[in-house]
Amino acid sequence: MEAFVNVLSFMIIIPLIAALMDSGTNWKVARWLNVITCSYLLVVSFILWGYLPLATGLSGEGIFSLDEFSYFALLFANILGLAFSIYLLKSEKLKFHVYFIMTMAFVNGALMTQNAVAFLVFWGLAGLMLYLFAISSKLASGVAKKTLIISGISDSLLIFAFFLLGYSNEALIGFSGGSPNAWEITALSFIVLASFAKAGAFPLHTWIPKYCEKAPIESAFILPASLDKILGIYLLARLFLEYGIIPQWLRVIVAGIGAFTIIIAVMMALIQHNARKLLGYHAVSQVGYMVLGIATGNPVGIIGGLLHTVNNSIYKSGLFMAAGNVESSAGTVELAELGGLARRTPLTFSGMLVCSLSISGMPLTNGFVSKWLIYQGVLIAMAQSLYGYKILYMFFLIMALFGSALTLASFMKLNFSIFLGKATEKTKDAREASLPKLIALLINASLCLFIGIGWKFFPLPLIENSLGKNLENSVGFLSTTQLLGVVTLSLVFGALIYLMFRKVRVDDAFVGGQKDTVKFRISGTGFFNDIRNMKPLKVIYNGAEKGCFDIYTHLKTGLKAMVTPLKLLHTGELSFYSVWVMLGFIVLLSIFLRGG
């Protein structure tokens, strides 16, 4: 046991040492250092499985500790870390390697501590890495500022919350014996908002789409698409699991925000013309499912929410990797300029398609399993609630189910625009991205299928251990092995028919009696114009594109309005300040005289 005590500290120290060494070398050395470090972190993470719970202090008083729940998050963060380090093998920017391995250290730190101050430090540093990644690109300076401010807001809210709740080394959030009082409710709400800002749920999600569009793609899949989600949802789940009694009304509000996030973000994703921005909106939308699942408060929903967090991190980082591959193959991610890449980059297409089907929740992928659990969780919550709440949960269930159809539609548009249809000037000579980028993408895609089929073996037992509860399927039934059998048999039978009667001739196609040319090409960007122009959605879309629903824009406008009159008082002229000093002196004098 004691031999493993300091391993927890090494999970932070080793990547930080690697970062230091990286910064003193060049990118060619740094990339391999990072792969070795991430492999070490992953191997240690697996070894730690048998030694839970762990603490750095022998009597449990140390800063770092690891219980079953934080272990679950840690393991997946480090699985993804290894995939990221492989993807970055071809990244020639040294600072990305340094930032990445520092990010791994800070994320591990936040997940391995129950100490509020230490958590705040690591949480804040992970947010800072987001900023550093973004400012490394000139295009992203504006969004870097926005990201930093929203991260700062989330940090401040957390500080307030921990201050109000008090903290201990044993539990991050602290326990409450009975119903929480007004101060505790305020603190809980602040924690919820902080987790929303980090993970990217409504209303603090607005930094994510722009970040994903403008910031370097490497940072998009490392943080907003995956590790930030794990951190944010980890905090939210800790709150719901640790804090004695959460009032039902608060749970319903949080669940409602989750359901609302699903719909608004996916509706925005539907009309995007830039692949990275589209993925950014989906990064927001998927958070809604996690929040909804956890906020149901029942074991099935919480297991679904947690499983969806790791599933989302896997397929979402895979999708960003695929977008990165497309960018390096064709030089753009503007959908109007893409098309026909499936023949030219079949491996990237396969990876993107599997991840797309996963995020859309298609059967036999990981996305289906977690969504299926979340729907059950909501149905159970609906069955156990009184009529007012019953109707609300019914709305949430409809929104979650329909959100999945919208996600599918959005990803079909994405796949059509990039890979199917006819080739364009930018794509006609495109070739596959480099091998490490393909390997990293295919690792993620394989994980989507592996978890989708074998979820009961991994990671379900891990989640059950972390919650101390077993999954009981009272309102649903799913056997992925049976489904795999049915689908495989059908596919094999279909393939046999095809192969037996196959007489294929590849020939030119004709349209309107003429040989089909690139002139007869449709871009996927206009697929959903009917929805975009539908009343009253048109007004809402127009407003959203102008930033009318962006809380950050309103905050900025409000602050500007407050500061403008104050600016008038600061002219910089000595005589003007003298008048203010005199006036202040008179006011103080009058107060003292009246008091006397």
Next chain:
Amino acid sequence: MIAVYTLLFPGLVFTAFCGMIAWWIERKLSALFQHRVGPPWYQNFIDFFKLLGKESIVPADSAIIMYSVAPLIAFASVVAFATVLGSAVFLNIEIAGDLILLLYLSSLVSTGIFLGASASANVYAAIGASREIKMLLADELVFIMVVLVPVVKSGFSFRFGAVLNTSAITSFSGVMAYILGLMCIQAKLALQPFDLPEAETELAGGVEIEYSGVLLGIWKLTKAMEFFIYPLFLSVLFFGIGKGFVGILLNVLFYILTLIILIIVKNVNPRVTIDKMLNFFWKVLSPLALIALVLALFGG
């Protein structure tokens, strides 16, 4: 046993046979509407086997692998749907999954159609594909609420054991949801007035325009199976599974009634435009489905 369930009964062979017959009923009734004789009962079988012997022409510009795999995806999804549903209806056993799985398998069929059409790189197929996916969005919102009515009636369960033992049609909300469900199935089967993805006169077949030979045969087989399983799904979802000879007879009659209504609606309505369809489903049918669902929640 999974192999028997999947390939023979109630999966592939049984569903394909029933689907071909259901499709023949559609062709025969449609012919009667148009004062024609219509085809003999075995015509669909002949058509299918004839297609197997024909040449498959693959467009040079297409994504060949996806073009060939997409019909198999849709085919496997329909067989899986038939096996899961059929096992619950005819054998009273749960295989693979529940109602949620069926909802997603039906979306996977549309996904297969979309991918196949898109892979062919034909402009009409692309328009058809975009319509296919918009139609999915249009009908899915209503269909979700329709499916939730029997779920609520069964005491909040997605399992077939609970849902198929409840007869939601005996309540007002059940009747309302069933009628709305008919519209959704009409759209899922791409029958007039919702035959937008294929729209022969506008798009010359749309999503299927480039397909020929064995691949077109697989599409047709998939479509025939859909013709059996979707009306069956709707009828058992609301009628439940009857007990004894009379119960089974009533089940069969209710299925035939569902099928005939779909065929009549197909024959007396012209095709609508995609924006009208979206508006109709989202602005007219969705509020009605929501009312039905709220009524069901309150026991109505």
